[in-house]
Amino acid sequence: MNAESAFKDDRKLTYLNAEGADKPLKSPVPDSVLNRARVYRLQRLRQQMEIADCSALLLYDPCNIRYAFDCSNMQVWTLHNPMRYALILNNGPAIMFEFKGCLHQSEGLPGIDEVRVARTWMFMASGDKTEVATDHWADEIAEIVREYGGDNRRIACDTLENGGVDALKARGLKPIAGSPLTEIARSIKSDDEIELMRWTIRVCEAGMARIYEHSTPGTTERELWAHLHFENARSGGDWLETKLLTCGPRTNPWYQECSDRPCQLGEMISFDTDMIGPYGYCADLSRAWTCGYTPMTSTQRRLYDTALDQIHHNLDLVRPGVSFAEFNDKSWRIPDPYIPYRYSLAVHGVGMADEWPVVPLQVDWGEGAMSGRFEPGMVVCVESLIAEKGSESVKLETQVLVTEDGNERLDSFPFE
Incomplete structure (x- = not known):
């Protein structure tokens, strides 16, 4: 040889x-390791929210959602189709919004307090009704933030199109860049x-x-x-x-x-x-x-x-x-x-x-x-x-x- x-x-x-x-x-990794990692990661995000004085963190990037909740659903497709999102309240629950028919994908995970149907307002899914769909989406987000955020209207968003940012602002929220929070947390x-x-x-x-x-x-x-x-x-x-x-x-x-x-x-x-x-x-x-x-x-x-x-x-x-x-x-x-x-x-x-x-x-x-x-x-x-x-x-x-x-x-x- x-x-x-x-x-x-x-x-x-x-x-x-x-x-x-x-x-x-x-x-060979035991489930206990994964469960501890899940708890740690969500805690890291909440720490960064506290430092940034945010009442809520809105996540659309599937990598950030995976980090926060460990829920995975059509990862590559949702990288370019914003059909699912997560909302973490600083003094409240962590909510996963799955698109219709997929709620079971996020059920039973320890970091998720509630699973809701996502309100989709991307043009591909709503066409000429995009503005109306955006209003419904923003109404729900604003209502949750007001319920748990008190007077704090600051909401960190990782990847959000201009229409979403404008709709949140119109409802009295103050969107800020969420990527600095998620990147530092994940580091x-x-x-x-x-x-x-x-x-x-x-x-x-x-x-x-x-x-x-x-x-x-x-x-x-x-x-x-x-x-x-x-x-x-x-x-x-x-x-x-x-x-x-x-x-x-x-x-x-x-x-x-x-x-x-x-x-x-x-x-x-x-x-x-x-x-x-x-x-x-x-x-x-x-x-x-x-x-x-x-x-x-x-x-x-x-x-x-x-x-x-x-x-x-x-x-x-x-x-x-x-x-x-x-x-x-x-x-x-x-x-x-x-x-x-x-x-x-x-x-x-x-x-x-x-x-x-x-x-x-x-x-x-x-x-x-x-x-x-x-x-x-x-x-x-x-x-x-x-x-x-x-x-x-x-x-x-x-x-x-x-x-x-x-x-x-x-x-x-x-x-x-």
Whole structure:
């Protein structure tokens, strides 16, 4: 057995399903962990409402609804069709509004005090009656806020069209941006959330191993990408946010989506998972390797080693108390030949999707860079994309928990 075959077989044994590649992965996480995470997450939102002096929090983003209540219903469809929403009262109940026929989806969950039928006022569903439908919706929201909010009319809203904002204002409410509340709340994970996230990453790595197993000449980019979808779907996951897997010349420039192009022997295969997996958590990992498990060329190895240097250097800087500005001052400096092909950020938060904060790459740091610092309980992704004129791209990314005294990598899929 040659070295490449031995390495390939070792990775298969380590990361594919131990029960057999023909079976889905089954979570070993006990229900008690999930229930504690549910309580913690809703508590985090209520804390941010108190800080922002809001009487209510109105949620339409399905990721925020999942975070608050752990209720999931047609997640991708409701990302662009606002048909269901949640209303959390600062001094009152937490109410889930499900669209007609779906109330059973939210029944029995511990954070939900009441389930009601959603009033839908999007144009697709109400057409020329949108204004009337909006009035009915706003009347109900305003009545609930007045009942529990007293004199406080401030209501935080995460994603709400202008018609909804105007209708709430017309009824004496004061809508404010809800995303700062939800992003800050979601940024600090409990131990139970981390356990759920570890399982999502486990499923993702099984999908990555399937990609690796099929990285042979003649396999198309789309066929490779489908293996991650397959493992995620059969193991209880939700969706993939992107289609970022390319090979050979299609890796540069980056951000080309997978195509029906067959991968060729020796070409670099680079990908970014962006996977919303089991329990609604995101596994955001990137790897690169050669098609057919061939040794890298000298150029491929140089690019790969450079990307790995960036990952390790910046990873060492992710520690509690380090400000984003301090991180930037000490961060890895990208060599000039790679600058035109760079990734625009060095670190970003991750939870139920990519989240706050986002720390730009050093060359992109400017007045618009956000303030803040790394805190224990944050989970962030450390990124690298290295390419030069006429070369392939190497994309690497690791997912990291900020601990009390440093950090811990949550993924374990090996680099090359």
